[in-house]
Amino acid sequence: MQQVIDCEYYYGNWTLSQGAYSVHIDDQIISDDKIHEYRVIHDDGMINKNVRGINFRNCTISRVPQGLTKIFPNAKFLQLSYCKLKSLKREDLKEYSKFTDLTIIFNEIPFIPGDLLADMKDLIGVWLHDNKIQIIEPNLLDGLINLKACDLSNNLCIDMKYDDLEEDKGNSTFGELRTEIRKVYENSPWRKIHLENKTLKAENEILKQNLKSEIGNDLEEIIKVDDFKDFTILVKGEKFKAHKLVLAARSQTFAEMLKKNLQIECLNLVDISSKIFREILNFIYTNEFPKSNEIDFIQLFIASRRLKIEKLIHFAADKLIDEISPENALEILKMSNKYGNEKLQKKSFDEIKKILNNIKISDDLIKDTEKLQKMLEVKIKQNKIMEVLNEEMSKLLKE
Numbered sequence: 001m002q003q004v005i006d007c008e009y010y011y012g013n014w015t016l017s018q019g020a021y022s023v024h025i026d027d028q029i030i031s032d033d034k035i036h037e038y039r040v041i042h043d044d045g046m047i048n049k050n051v052r053g054i055n056f057r058n059c060t061i062s063r064v065p066q067g068l069t070k071i072f073p074n075a076k077f078l079q080l081s082y083c084k085l086k087s088l089k090r091e092d093l094k095e096y097s098k099f100t101d102l103t104i105i106f107n108e109i110p111f112i113p114g115d116l117l118a119d120m121k122d123l124i125g126v127w128l129h130d131n132k133i134q135i136i137e138p139n140l141l142d143g144l145i146n147l148k149a150c151d152l153s154n155n156l157c158i159d160m161k162y163d164d165l166e167e168d169k170g171n172s173t174f175g176e177l178r179t180e181i182r183k184v185y186e187n188s189p190w191r192k193i194h195l196e197n198k199t200l201k202a203e204n205e206i207l208k209q210n211l212k213s214e215i216g217n218d219l220e221e222i223i224k225v226d227d228f229k230d231f232t233i234l235v236k237g238e239k240f241k242a243h244k245l246v247l248a249a250r251s252q253t254f255a256e257m258l259k260k261n262l263q264i265e266c267l268n269l270v271d272i273s274s275k276i277f278r279e280i281l282n283f284i285y286t287n288e289f290p291k292s293n294e295i296d297f298i299q300l301f302i303a304s305r306r307l308k309i310e311k312l313i314h315f316a317a318d319k320l321i322d323e324i325s326p327e328n329a330l331e332i333l334k335m336s337n338k339y340g341n342e343k344l345q346k347k348s349f350d351e352i353k354k355i356l357n358n359i360k361i362s363d364d365l366i367k368d369t370e371k372l373q374k375m376l377e378v379k380i381k382q383n384k385i386m387e388v389l390n391e392e393m394s395k396l397l398k399e
Contacts, residue, residue, distance in 0.1 A: 004322050005030070005065075006347075007040035012053045014077045015125050015149065015165060016101045021046060022053030023072065028343075029060045029314055038071055053077035053101075061085050064092040064104075077101035084108060090115045100146075103127040110156075114139035125149040125165065132156055138182040141174075150177060158184050223285040234268040235277045242281065250284040252308035272303045280307065289315050297323065298335055305339050317344055324351050330376060334369045355379060 005025055012022035023040055042050075051072040056065065061083040069075065076099050085107040096102070097119040105127055114137030117123060124146050133155035141150065151161035162177040172180065222228075222243070229241040244262070247254035258264065269277065276299050279290040289312070290300065301316035320332055321344065329351035336344035349366045356379055365372055 004037045004039060004318070007038055009040060009043050009046065009051075010055075012055060012077070014053050014101055015127075016077065017052060020052040020077065021050050022055055022077070023051055025054075025056045025059060027058045029318075030056075030062075030065055031314055031318065048072050049074050051075050053079070055079045055081075056083055057081050059083045063087065064096075066092075066095060069095050075099070077103075079103035079105075080107065082106045086110075088116060089113060090118055093117070094119050096120065098122055100124045104131065106130045108132050110134045112136040112140060114142075116140060117144060118142075120144075121146070123147055127151045129153045129155065129161070133158065135188050136181055136185060138185045140181060141178055147174065150174070152177070152181075157188060223282070230265065232266045233277070233281075234266065235272055235274045238274040240274075240277060240281055242284075246284060250309065253306065272306070273299060276300055276303050280304065280309065280312065283309070283312055287311075295319075298332065301341075302335065302339065317341055320344055321347050324348055326351065326355050329355070330369060330373055333366070333372070337367060337369065352376070 006028065007023040007025055010022055010024050011019045012024075014020050014022070021043070023038075042048075048071055052075055054068055054072060054075050054077065056079065059080075061080065062085075064078075064080065064085070078096055078099055078101065081103070085104065086109060088104065088109050088111075090113060093102070093116065099120060100122050102117075102120065102123060102125070107130075109128075109131040110133060112128065112133055112135070117126065117140065121143060123144055125148060126144075127149070129151045130153075133152070134157050136152070136158065141147065148164045149162060149166075151163065152158045153161045158180065160172050160177055160180050162172050162174045164174070226241050229243055231242050231244045231247060233240045233242065244254075244258055248258050249255070257267070273296075276296065279292075279295060279300065280303060283289060297316050297319040301313065301320060304312040304316055324332055324347055329348045332344060333348035333352065336342075336348060345366060349363075352372055353361050356375060359375070359379075
């Protein structure tokens, strides 16, 4: 799925550069680790090449976002805070090898590998405090000859920082911090388990991925045949056969229904088209998102909400955000008000405010779609009148 990220510009107070022109990404679900597109309104006279800092905050992120350096080629500072990040690896940071400031704080990262920063030789500052770190490999800071600050405070296994950038030097020297990291590792109750599992982890990961692939392929095959299918879904007169176990595992709605009555063999779904349900059933079995651009994503969102399939809900919402326009903004706002999606509410309401650009609109109107509809109708009439007047003015100027 192509990822679109909404960005706002700001002048960040980065430790290494006060007031640096930066982009801020707030409160978004980064569902794909490669960012292909972005949506940002620059300050006057600014373009992508002027961006120095990239800041993610309060997002949901499973991996450090990839592809940003192609969009902002001169960026040098990266920050991820309160993003629920649970894993951090060397390969996640490879594209940021020229960055000088790395700030990953207030996340949920239990383990820091020793080679994490091996490709970031230009680093001047590293901030990894408040991450719930339980174990750090002792070679973390090896080769970082330009490093002037490293903050590892408020973690489970270590509470220390080195800072040669501020007047307050922190509570240790660089050498003392490296010694503490080694000491913490040697004394860690997790060290023995970590060493024993390090080799097995790679082998297990390969087996795990192979197993996932095999299971996925098997599920793709069993959807094609009716053998052992024990459940029928009726959608607009069309019959879809499926397996109760698969449906319950992938849809909370099916799970709740089957828990109440496992003997049920048929369900009639109203208000969902067969085309939409066919895409949903394919996702249930293959985990593949709909690829067609002809899908009605409003209906897909509503159906996914009804069947309580979280990944598909987020997918449909992201697609709708990409497709918000003056023509559909009100419809999407009505739908998001009804089914409760704050992100869609905000984006569609912002689009409506752009249409009514000369009118000051209270945020309280986000729920009053009837009034908004009347205002849009008046705006359309106003625009038509202005078109007529402009044509008459053009004729007069030509005479």
